Amino acid sequence: MAFVKKEITPSRPAPLSERSVIGWMHKHLFSSFYNSILTIVTLYIIYITTKGLWVWGIADAVWIAESRRECFDISIDGACWAGVIAWMDNIFYGRYPKDELWRVNVGILLLIVWMLPLWLPRVKGKIFIAITLISFYPFLANYIFLGGESSFFSQFMVSAAIVSFVVIMLNAIIGVIQGQSISTFIATRLGSSLKSEKSQRNLNLALLIIAFIIAFLWQQSWVLGEVPWTKWGGLFLTLVISGIGIATALPGGIILALGRRSKLPVIKVLSTTFIEVFRSVPLITVLFMATTMFPLFLPEGFVLNKLAQVIIAVCLFNAAYMAETVRGGLQTIPKGQYEGAHTIGLGYWGTMGLIVMPQALKNMIPNIVGNFISILKGTTLVSIIGLFDILGMLSSVSRDLSWIGLHKEPLLFGAMIFFILCALMSKYSRHLESKLSTNRKT
Amino acid sequence: MLFSINEYQREIIVLANDSNTKSQRIKPKEKFNFFHDERVRGIFYQILTVLIIGCFFWYLISNTAHNLELRGMNSGFGFLNVAAGFDPGFKLISYTPGIGTYGRIFLIGILNTLYVSFLAIIACTVLGFFIGILRLSNNWLISKVALTFIEIFRNTPLLIQLIFWYVGVFSILPQIKNSLDLSAGAEVVLLNNRGLYTAWPVPGEQFWITGVAFMVALICVYLLKKWANKHQDKTGKRVAVFLPSLAILLILPGLVFLLTGAPLSWDIPKIEGFNFVGGASLPPAFIALLVALVVYGAAHMAEIVRAGIQSINKGQNDAALAIGLRQNKALRLIIIPQAMPAIIPPMISLWLSTVKNSSLAVAIGYSDIVSLFMQTSLNQAGYAIEIVAMTMGFYMFVSLIISGLLNIYNKKVQLVER
Numbered sequence: 001m002a003f004v005k006k007e008i009t010p011s012r013p014a015p016l017s018e019r020s021v022i023g024w025m026h027k028h029l030f031s032s033f034y035n036s037i038l039t040i041v042t043l044y045i046i047y048i049t050t051k052g053l054w055v056w057g058i059a060d061a062v063w064i065a066e067s068r069r070e071c072f073d074i075s076i077d078g079a080c081w082a083g084v085i086a087w088m089d090n091i092f093y094g095r096y097p098k099d100e101l102w103r104v105n106v107g108i109l110l111l112i113v114w115m116l117p118l119w120l121p122r123v124k125g126k127i128f129i130a131i132t133l134i135s136f137y138p139f140l141a142n143y144i145f146l147g148g149e150s151s152f153f154s155q156f157m158v159s160a161a162i163v164s165f166v167v168i169m170l171n172a173i174i175g176v177i178q179g180q181s182i183s184t185f186i187a188t189r190l191g192s193s194l195k196s197e198k199s200q201r202n203l204n205l206a207l208l209i210i211a212f213i214i215a216f217l218w219q220q221s222w223v224l225g226e227v228p229w230t231k232w233g234g235l236f237l238t239l240v241i242s243g244i245g246i247a248t249a250l251p252g253g254i255i256l257a258l259g260r261r262s263k264l265p266v267i268k269v270l271s272t273t274f275i276e277v278f279r280s281v282p283l284i285t286v287l288f289m290a291t292t293m294f295p296l297f298l299p300e301g302f303v304l305n306k307l308a309q310v311i312i313a314v315c316l317f318n319a320a321y322m323a324e325t326v327r328g329g330l331q332t333i334p335k336g337q338y339e340g341a342h343t344i345g346l347g348y349w350g351t352m353g354l355i356v357m358p359q360a361l362k363n364m365i366p367n368i369v370g371n372f373i374s375i376l377k378g379t380t381l382v383s384i385i386g387l388f389d390i391l392g393m394l395s396s397v398s399r400d401l402s403w404i405g406l407h408k409e410p411l412l413f414g415a416m417i418f419f420i421l422c423a424l425m426s427k428y429s430r431h432l433e434s435k436l437s438t439n440r441k442t
Numbered sequence: 443m444l445f446s447i448n449e450y451q452r453e454i455i456v457l458a459n460d461s462n463t464k465s466q467r468i469k470p471k472e473k474f475n476f477f478h479d480e481r482v483r484g485i486f487y488q489i490l491t492v493l494i495i496g497c498f499f500w501y502l503i504s505n506t507a508h509n510l511e512l513r514g515m516n517s518g519f520g521f522l523n524v525a526a527g528f529d530p531g532f533k534l535i536s537y538t539p540g541i542g543t544y545g546r547i548f549l550i551g552i553l554n555t556l557y558v559s560f561l562a563i564i565a566c567t568v569l570g571f572f573i574g575i576l577r578l579s580n581n582w583l584i585s586k587v588a589l590t591f592i593e594i595f596r597n598t599p600l601l602i603q604l605i606f607w608y609v610g611v612f613s614i615l616p617q618i619k620n621s622l623d624l625s626a627g628a629e630v631v632l633l634n635n636r637g638l639y640t641a642w643p644v645p646g647e648q649f650w651i652t653g654v655a656f657m658v659a660l661i662c663v664y665l666l667k668k669w670a671n672k673h674q675d676k677t678g679k680r681v682a683v684f685l686p687s688l689a690i691l692l693i694l695p696g697l698v699f700l701l702t703g704a705p706l707s708w709d710i711p712k713i714e715g716f717n718f719v720g721g722a723s724l725p726p727a728f729i730a731l732l733v734a735l736v737v738y739g740a741a742h743m744a745e746i747v748r749a750g751i752q753s754i755n756k757g758q759n760d761a762a763l764a765i766g767l768r769q770n771k772a773l774r775l776i777i778i779p780q781a782m783p784a785i786i787p788p789m790i791s792l793w794l795s796t797v798k799n800s801s802l803a804v805a806i807g808y809s810d811i812v813s814l815f816m817q818t819s820l821n822q823a824g825y826a827i828e829i830v831a832m833t834m835g836f837y838m839f840v841s842l843i844i845s846g847l848l849n850i851y852n853k854k855v856q857l858v859e860r
Binding site for chain 2: 263270381414419
């Protein structure tokens with residue numbers, strides 16, 4: 001008599017209540033009497049809302065029409081998307097001349113292509129990409145967007161931007177195919193990989209200088225008509241202002257946060273005052289201050305245009321906010337990290353730059369991106385002081401004679417654009433956070 | 443770092459001097475290199491910063507003085523006593539255009555800002571708490587609906603929402619003659635494109651006795667609750683408090699009210715000519731601003747509440763359910779009290795940003811401080827520097843008070859913990 005089973009009893013599947021649709025619904029929607037009522041009522045409300053939105057926004061909506069009156073003639077209670085479609089160019093580009101729109105597209109495309117290698121894991125030299133992006137791209141973009149006569153300095157920077165763009169692209173292609181950086185690739189191809197490092201560096205430098213001269217000569221043949229900033233507008237202007245705001249907020253915030261935690265009393269007091277003053281007032285008052293008081297601050301005869309005033313105001317304001325976020329990150333770093341860095345002989349900047357700041361910034365990624373999102377959202381305020389950013393354009397639709405009174409549709413469209421941009425940013429931040437996380441919590 | 447090494451060396455010297463060793467140690471020289479000493483460098487950097495900032499400000503001030511002189515602009519705060527010629531629109535204190543001063547305009551602006559922010563803060567806190575708890579509901583559908591609400595209103599700019607509420611909802615309401623009746627036929631709460639009109643109570647002469655009775659009822663309820671708690675501590679039995687308290691609160695003031703002869707009448711809005719007369723009214727811009735601030739704030743508040751509650755260990759909830767508490771009681775008695783220290787600091791900064799966000803009123807023409815003082819008064823009177831400084835000063839003052847509140851709370855929480 002054998003009471004011991006020879007083979008393992010096959011495991012039974014999970015009970016039906018755990019894996020079937022009915023079971024899931026019972027657990028998550030109808031677990032109790034009140035829950036069931038709540039679910040049914042909510043379903044009804046959702047049904048009413050979506051049906052209303054569907055009928056208004058899609059089923060009864062007018063997509064092709066010449067004016068709002070025509071919209072009404074076709075459908076009296078549907079949305080009139082035709083107005084938004086007619087204004088689409090203005091919403092995206094403002095009053096930028098129609099023939100020159102390609103310049104905006106090229107500028108933005110360049111930015112995207114420039115940043116693309118940052119996401120490719122096989123590409124080497126990402127710090128170089130980021131540094132050239134921050135230091136040269138703005139000049140290139142400035143020239144492409146603004147055009148007109150450019151100074152020698154601007155030409156110099158534009159050529160540098162072209163050279164670094166070409167180098168980055170070659171580097172990215174070689175990185176993807178061969179998995180090595182461009183300098184090692186050149187060295188192996190030319191057979192000089194065995195020579196000393198110094199001669200390799202000289203070779204690279206020579207190539208760079210030749211490329212620079214070619215680029216400089218080439219860009220002198222560019223002829224771009226001037227498009228004054230007053231013609232800029234729409235989403236393009238919003239992205240320009242918030243892009244500069246985002247690019248300066250982080251470095252500015254880091255400097256201010258370090259200042260606030262400094263041991264030197266004067267620097268500490270100054271940084272704290274700056275941060276607290278800008279954090280305690282609304283952005284709109286800072287913008288009003290910029291437009292009314294900056295002209296008084298400047299020497300006679302020197303006129304700062306409104307766009308520059310606004311950009312300065314946005315940068316100052318956002319740097320103060322970012323400083324508090326960075327400071328929050330610095331506070332999460334245990335003292336042992338500082339002491340460890342001191343022990344291996346690092347000075348103040350070494351400690352901060354190599355040990356403390358990378359960890360602090362990494363801990364604060366969600367908050368930093370949250371800050372970027374609020375910079376993007378906050379940029380809409382410039383429409384109050386008369387710049388035609390995306391919101392300015394969206395509300396201008398209702399003042400156009402053929403679309404007079406068309407408020408809701410453009411605003412909803414703008415809200416959708418912002419929603420998509422912000423959702424993308426926060427999604428990317430979550431991805432980055434999990435990618436950089438060193439916590440071994442599975 | 444050099445500094446710390448020097449300290450260390452000094453200590454060695456002290457030790458060497460203390461122990462009376464015969465072999466005299468050579469006192470190591472404290473190397474003082476003027477250019478490589480941390481203290482010297484620190485002082486040098488600070489002086490340099492002060493100099494640069496000082497020069498910068500001196501430059502700005504001299505430019506400003508020169509520009510003011512050039513444009514023949516006056517300065518000083520004398521303009522506050524000058525009569526302002528415009529009508530501020532919505533106001534909480536009386537004001538006559540042409541007689542009232544810019545100082546009074548400033549006051550009206552402050553009161554309007556504080557009024558709308560106060561209402562918005564209370565409403566968005568309550569609504570946000572509610573939505574935050576719905577977000578964590580066991581019911582999948584409810585949780586997703588709350589999530590949608592939060593994501594939509596957090597990810598779109600407040601200004602777009604505000605303008606949408608104003609031009610898309612509250613400006614296209616029916617005309618006065620076809621007002622929407624929110625009180626189901628009683629015609630005491632009316633909504634139209636001129637704003638919200640409600641009946642307003644006018645207390646009679648002896649109404650104060652009812653007020654006193656209400657106070658007495660409140661004290662009774664407080665004592666009852668205290669007694670019930672004591673009773674529970676002693677016997678372990680809970681006496682029902684809620685219904686008796688409600689009865690006391692309703693019956694006592696109600697009886698007094700009827701006995702004194704119902705000294706309260708209602709001022710009901712009526713159409714006279716082209717507008718309503720009587721009752722209380724709020725302009726559409728005010729309602730739009732309030733709704734926008736409440737919805738936007740509530741979405742943020744809900745996220746704060748969710749984060750706070752989720753920061754509590756799940757075991758707390760399980761334990762509460764295990765000792766026989768129902769889910770709602772577990773939430774109220776166990777989870778939320780523990781989540782409060784994580785919720786309150788961000789909540790207070792949300793209040794502060796609600797006050798600051800109310801400045802967007804300028805976009806829809808509600809007469810808050812920015813719109814009245816920084817825009818209209820500045821355009822009419824000039825005095826840019828004074829007006830900007832006063833407006834910013836007001837916001838800084840408010841933020842100082844609110845962050846003071848936060849500090850007091852943080853100290854209290856810390857004391858409880860230790």
